[in-house]
Amino acid sequence: MRHALxxxxxxxVGLPLCKELMFEGSWKITGVSRHKSDMVPECVExxxxxxxxxxxxxxxxxxxxxxxxxxxxxxxxxxxxxxxxVKNNLSMFENSIGLFVDxxxxxxxxxxxxxxxxxxxxxxxxxxxxxxxxxxxxxxxxNFYYNVEDRLKEYAKGKTxxxxxxxxxxxxxxxxGGAMNFAAGLTVYASILKKVGLPLIFPxxxxxxYQIREVASANQIAKFARWLGDNVHTNGxxxxxxxxxxxxxxxxxxxxxxxxxMEWQLAPSYPFDVETFMTQQKMKxxxxxxxxxxxxxxxxxxKIATWWFVQFTxxxxxxxxxxxxxxxxxxxxPVEDTEQLFYDVFDELANLKFIxxxxxxxxxTLTAVKYLSSDRKLTEQELGRTQKEGEKTQKRVxxxxxVIEPLMKNKIDDGMRKxxxxxxxxxxx
Numbered sequence: 089m090r091h092a093l094x095x096x097x098x099x100x101v102g103l104p105l106c107k108e109l110m111f112e113g114s115w116k117i118t119g120v121s122r123h124k125s126d127m128v129p130e131c132v133e134x135x136x137x138x139x140x141x142x143x144x145x146x147x148x149x150x151x152x153x154x155x156x157x158x159x160x161x162x163x164x165x166x167x168x169x170x171x172x173x174v175k176n177n178l179s180m181f182e183n184s185i186g187l188f189v190d191x192x193x194x195x196x197x198x199x200x201x202x203x204x205x206x207x208x209x210x211x212x213x214x215x216x217x218x219x220x221x222x223x224x225x226x227x228x229x230x231n232f233y234y235n236v237e238d239r240l241k242e243y244a245k246g247k248t249x250x251x252x253x254x255x256x257x258x259x260x261x262x263x264x265g266g267a268m269n270f271a272a273g274l275t276v277y278a279s280i281l282k283k284v285g286l287p288l289i290f291p292x293x294x295x296x297x298y299q300i301r302e303v304a305s306a307n308q309i310a311k312f313a314r315w316l317g318d319n320v321h322t323n324g325x326x327x328x329x330x331x332x333x334x335x336x337x338x339x340x341x342x343x344x345x346x347x348x349x350m351e352w353q354l355a356p357s358y359p360f361d362v363e364t365f366m367t368q369q370k371m372k373x374x375x376x377x378x379x380x381x382x383x384x385x386x387x388x389x390x391k392i393a394t395w396w397f398v399q400f401t402x403x404x405x406x407x408x409x410x411x412x413x414x415x416x417x418x419x420x421x422p423v424e425d426t427e428q429l430f431y432d433v434f435d436e437l438a439n440l441k442f443i444x445x446x447x448x449x450x451x452x453t454l455t456a457v458k459y460l461s462s463d464r465k466l467t468e469q470e471l472g473r474t475q476k477e478g479e480k481t482q483k484r485v486x487x488x489x490x491v492i493e494p495l496m497k498n499k500i501d502d503g504m505r506k507x508x509x510x511x512x513x514x515x516x517x
Contacts, residue, residue, distance in 0.1 A: 090195075091116040091155045095139065095184050096163025097132065098125040100261035100269050101200060104310035105160055106132050112314075118152060120184070121163075127263055127440065139163075140176065142183040149187050156188060157195045158317050170230045177232040181239055189243040196317040197251040199240055200309065201233045203328070203410055205255050211406050220410035222255070222326050237326075250323035252316035254309060257330050257408050258401050260429055261306035262436025270303070270401050271433040273393035275443045276375070277366065278348045280389065283374040288345040288352040290337060291360045292402045297338050300407035304330040305429050308422065315420060322418055328410045333426040337402065343427065347434060349447040360403075363395035382444040392442055 092109050096102045097119025109115040110129045117132045124134040137148045161184070165176050188194050202208075207216035207227045215227040226234055237253060244251050260271045278288055290297060312329050316322050345352035365371070367390065375389040412422045438445050 089116050090114060090157045091118065091152075092158045092160060093149075093152060093156045093188075094119045094132075094160045094162065096161070097121055097134070098123065098128060099162055100259050100263070101162045101306050101309050101313075102160075103127060103263055104261065104306045105162065105313060108307075108310040108314055116155070118156070120149065139180045139184045140165075142179070145183040146187060149184060153188055153191050154193060156191070157193055158198070159185060159188060159194070159196070160198045160200075160313055161185060162198075162200045162313075164232070170232070174230055174232040174235050178235045178239060181236045185240070185243065189247065192248070194247075194249040196249060197240065197244075198313045198316055199236065199251065199253045200313070201237065201253060201255045201326075203255055203257045203408070205231065205233045206410065208257070208404075208408065209400070211404070216406065218407060218409050220328065222328060222414050241324075244324070250317075250320055252313070252322050252324075253326035254312060254316075254329050255326060255410070256304035256309055256328070257410060258301075258303045259306050259309065260303050260433045262433045263440055263442070268394060268397050270398060271430070272437060272442065273395065273398040274344070275434055275437050276389050276393040277362075277398060278344065278350065279378055279443050280366065280371050280374050282348055282350050283378055284370065288341070288348065288350045289360075290341050290352065290354050290402075291362050291365070291399065292337075292355065293358040294354070295405060296403050297341070297354065298336050299404065300334050300336060300409055301401075302330045302334050302408045302410065303426060303429065305424055305433075308424060312415070312420060312422070319419065325414070325418070327415045327418070327420075328412050329415055329422055330410065330412060331424040331426045331429060332412050332422050333424060334409070335426050340427065340430065344430065347431060347446055362399040362402075366390075366393070366395050378444060382441075384441045384444065387442070 092105075092115050094102050094105050094117065097106055098121040102119065102121070103125070106117060106119060106129055109117050110131055117129075118135060119128060119132050120135045120137050120139065122136065122138050124136055128134055135148055137145055139145045161181065163180070165180065166173055168176070185197065188197075203220060205226075206220040206224055207214055207229070208220070210216060210227070210229065212218060214229065217224045240251055240253070258270050259268065261269050262271070263269075281288060308331070309329060312327070316327075341352055372389060378384065379386055415422050434443075434446065437443050
């Protein structure tokens with residue numbers, strides 16, 4: 089039986105990984121995080137371990153060396169300066185993965201990074217290339233992704249096991265684990281604003297409103313990570329992964345407001361500091377009232393929502409635009425409906441009692457669309473622009489799917505031929 093070790097199993101991707109492997113049914117699953125979670129399936133053996141502590145990690149994980157076949161590394165820490173982040177993340181990786189690199193039982197290591205690898209947090213002026221491709225050169229600035237990736241490559245030299253890397257953008261996950269769950273923050277934001285009688289305020293300017301954005305599904309990443317482990321022709325490669333269904337908040341924000349049964353408005357002025365706005369006492373009190381009224385998990389709002397990350401996701405002055413061509417060429421089909429992803433993730437958060445059940449509907453028609461700074465409604469030109477961009481995006485996705493399907497079939501056929509060839513000479517996949 090294959091034995092999966094998921095390091096960061098209670099996080100935004102770790103939990104979907106647990107479920108993905110559980111549903112497949114042929115895995116022993118061990119999860120490692122600082123704290124256990126009641127949302128993790130019972131079949132998962134949970135180990136509480138702070139992998140910053142090398143001695144404790146060695147004591148708890150060394151007994152697994154004789155059975156673990158697949159490692160999924162889906163954790164990181166982004167506190168402190170970049171130098172501190174480099175030091176801490178490299179220590180975590182070495183303390184845990186370093187224990188298994190010489191194991192003859194190990195088959196595959198999966199490492200999750202992100203589009204900050206390309207400088208998404210810094211922008212084009214500091215080296216971000218648009219669109220971002222896996223072959224883009226690294227930036228000159230420090231980045232712990234580089235250090236961790238380099239260490240993995242060093243570990244893999246001369247070994248029989250394989251590895252794969254992903255670089256997803258903003259991740260949408262249906263539970264509140266992890267500090268960088270944009271969906272969790274957005275739903276808490278909407279719930280509180282509705283409670284205090286405000287519309288769904290878009291916390292950015294018009295440039296942010298019309299910028300191209302992209303997101304990845306946590307479930308999608310889990311499936312892709314699993315797929316990498318079974319496809320040896322991906323060994324040693326890094327892949328961008330997301331829905332391949334780009335959007336603007338000009339398209340999604342009214343629909344998100346409709347989902348929560350709210351009207352929406354642009355912010356009255358900019359800059360708009362999300363954390364300052366949402367940590368006012370009246371906002372915290374409103375959340376406590378929501379929790380009591382709807383019988384939600386008794387969790388502070390800022391434990392579910394990471395306000396700086398909500399702001400970072402919305403207020404970038406440049407587009408989010410990376411390409412998944414490589415994953416497609418290697419035989420994987422990444423396309424998902426982004427709008428439906430938003431609704432599905434919101435539904436899951438509500439079902440898990442992190443937020444109240446919404447009272448709106450995605451197809452609800454809003455009538456009061458205006459700026460907070462005045463009573464003027466969006467002009468016909470502005471509304472037309474939003475509709476026109478939406479039609480363009482829809483056409484682009486349809487066109488892309490027409491290209492993807494034959495590409496995917498060709499690559500899958502090619503992968504099968506390579507697999508048969510390997511078996512013919514006695515090599516195992």
